[in-house]
Amino acid sequence: MQRTATDEGRSLPTQALPILATGLRVVRDGRVLVDDVDLKITSRDRTTAIIGPNGAGKSLLMRILAGLMVPDAGAVTWAGAPPNRARAQHVGVVFQRPVLLRRSALANVEYVLKIAGVPAHDRPSRAAVALDEAGLTGVAMSPARLLSGGEQQRLSLARALALSPDVLMLDEPTANVDPASTAAIERRIGKARDEGTCVVLVTQDLGQARRLASDVVFMHEGRIRERTAAEQFFAQPTTREAAMFLKGEIVL
Amino acid sequence: MADISNAFGEAIRLIAAADPDLIEIVGLSLRVSLTAVAVAAGIGLPLGALLAIARFPGRSAVNVLVNTLMGLPPVVVGLLVYLMVSAQGPMGALQLLYTPTAMIIAQAILVAPILAALTRQTVSDLNSEYDEQLRAWGVGAWQRAGTLLWEGRFSLLTAILAGFGRAIAEVGAIIIVGGNINHVTRSMTTAIALETSKGELALAMGLGLILIAIAFAVNAAVMAVSATRTRSAFA
DSSP: OOOOOOOOSOOOOOSSOSEEEEEEEEEETTEEEEEEEEEEEOOTTOEEEEEOSTTSSHHHHHHHHTTSSOOSEEEEEETTBOOOGGGGGGEEEEOSSOOOOSSBHHHHHHHHHHHTTOOGGGHHHHHHHHHHHTTOGGGTTSBGGGSOHHHHHHHHHHHHHTTOOSEEEEESTTTTOOHHHHHHHHHHHHHHHHTTOEEEEEOSOHHHHHHHOSEEEEEETTEEEEEEEHHHHHHOOOSHHHHHHHTTOOOO | OHHHHHHHHHHHHHHHTTOHHHHHHHHHHHHHHHHHHHHHHHHHHHHHHHHHHOOOTTHHHHHHHHHHHHTOOHHHHHHHHHHHHSTTSTTGGGOOTTSHHHHHHHHHHHHHHHHHHHHHHHHHHHHHHHHHHHHHTTOOHHHHHHHHHHHTHHHHHHHHHHHHHHHHHOOHHHHHHHTTOTTTTOOHHHHHHHHHHHTOHHHHHHHHHHHHHHHHHHHHHHHHHHHHHHHHTOO
16 A cells, blocks of 8 residues: 655656666565565655665665666666666665775775776866765775774765765665764765755664655565655554554564 | 804805805796796786686686696696697797796796685685675676775785795796706706705705795785785775
């Protein structure tokens, strides 16, 4: 039972949008982890939060949407075609645990610019701007893997945004991060959204979902149980599971 | 006992006086082994990265081959290269037998499998760590190999140093294909073998001391590399 679609923001054509998932299903060792998932994400300036209890299939769904995993059934398209390598740079991904290269913070951002074909003489300045927006100018030359956990995740986000992707996908980006960095990361996500990035956020943190989401996808046991505007979801969830989840009760 | 201490004193004198014969032998050894390691790295690093990343028919056969070659005794490698480059061998026309080039080929064959196997392990570990992120960036296969080799640069440098240690200390292969010819293919290890059998201990001991110093320097370099990677957490 889904509420009316709430994607009413700017729907300009892009390389990646709309992201359309139909009939997704993932089975592992006889367990159905994602089932019967249809989802359409169209708008450039909205944030869709995928929430739900542990093991609901949120991260799996994000990986499938990002083209990193092939579902056992169903399919995903970006702007009408299956995800492919050539358009990967239009979909930025931030993982729960940042995967940083064994180089300086600045070189981490420069690497991504290089992959995307940015000319060598433009890379240092663009990377410096990306670090500046993440508040990391002071550690630009530090080895990335020596930064604090919060700084590492801010760098991971800065790196993903350096290419100005159409879509930014984040898998519990602040699960292992200190409060100050969490606030910085949320500010940066909000800024990216305001600049026209479509944000897809997997989170366990209801406070974060309230602060950032314009739309909510509520998952439970591999299925999408609600998909609605955030305000509506938090005020009046329509399923019993969502209501219990919001109250902090364990959903069985 | 007196003989040995006399020889030791003479050895020190040869080193201190930069004896031309000694210098020539050390120079040839370094030239042969450094070139061999460079060639082995040029083959072993890309091959190791390929084995770690790519899935292709015959991959497990290549893996078995690399593992087997890694354990080959130097004399067997020497024999194989001898058969290749001797006048009746497939490369006989090149007249490489008893030249430094033949010694370089033999040592490269000894070292390349070691570098390939260590590279395969290093790159394979890094590949599992970075796989999802690299796919999220749309990184292609060649770029992935290059990226992971660079990410593993400290481990690979250590492997290359270990390969050089094996090459410079090896005697069995180069004595067969080089022949220990004075002023042409006489290396530190082959000269030690010859001089000792002749009872000329001074030159043998002088060369032995230099080999020990080189082994020490290689180990110091390995430790310096490992200290750098720990300090900068580039590891």
